[in-house]
Amino acid sequence: MKKIFKMFLPNRLFVLIRNYKNYKIKQEGRKQKEYEFDIIFSLGNSCRPAYYLRKHKLRIYANPLDWMMVYSLETVVNLYQSKFNDFFINFSEHKQKPNWFTDVKNNITSVHYPEIKYDNKTFNKRMKKRFNKVNQKLKKANKICFLSQRNEKQTNFIDFLTKIGNLYSAEITLINIKHNEEIDGIILPVKYSTKKISDQLKLIEYEFNDIHPNGNDCNTNSNFWIGNVNFWDEIVGKIHIKTKFIPYLLKKESL
DSSP, X not given: OHXXXXXXXXXXXXXXXXXXXXXXXXXXXXXXXXXXXXXXXXXXXXXXXXXXXXXXXXXXXXXXXXXXXXXXXXXXXXXHHHTTTTTTSSEEEOSSSTTOEEETTTTEEESSOTHHHXXXXXXXXXXXXXXXXXHHHHHHOSEEEEEEEOOOOHHHHHHHXXXXXXXXXXXXXXXXXXXXXTSOSSSSOOEEEEEEOSSSEEEEEEEEOOOOTTOSOTTTOTTGGGOOHHHHHHHHTTEEEOOOHHHHHHOOSOO
């Protein structure tokens, strides 16, 4: 009853009305989208995929790996299988970079969570709770997508999809962005390929020079880390997430 009462408070009604308008706009815009999924999550190996999902309002649910760095696809499989039980239980601290921590067992780097140093067990519980919510959504989904930014052999992606496909019964698509410095400039057409691994699994790859228009020097360009914003916006802008009417109206503004 308390939740229902809160829905009709003046400030909450304003949010509901705004969400309703956004929902109508979103449903109209889906006709122009190339890809449609029930849910999508970032797959590293840095923060860039999560950043663009958030920018395009596709980050409906928070993933423990969203803001993590330098981890393998095999690590992702292991964490999904173990439900993040050993996530940052044992960690090392970077000697020269504050708030840089490495999960010793899983070989994954965190730079955004200073609380790991002081209370890693509480951090672990919070991330496990976050994954449990993600896991339930993945189990119920019919079409799942993962978005990554990795320069790896195609066999690595196929192996990942095969193992993840054993965990979830949905159709699973992995969209990977590959950096290629040999593609001169930042406005040339991208290379595109798609591989159907099985009736359940598909790999889509876009390849371009993934350098920010203002350069890749962190000393002169604070936005270097978001890469080729033009192509990322174009590609992620093709994705639509199917959202049911009532959950969309009631969803939280910050995740």
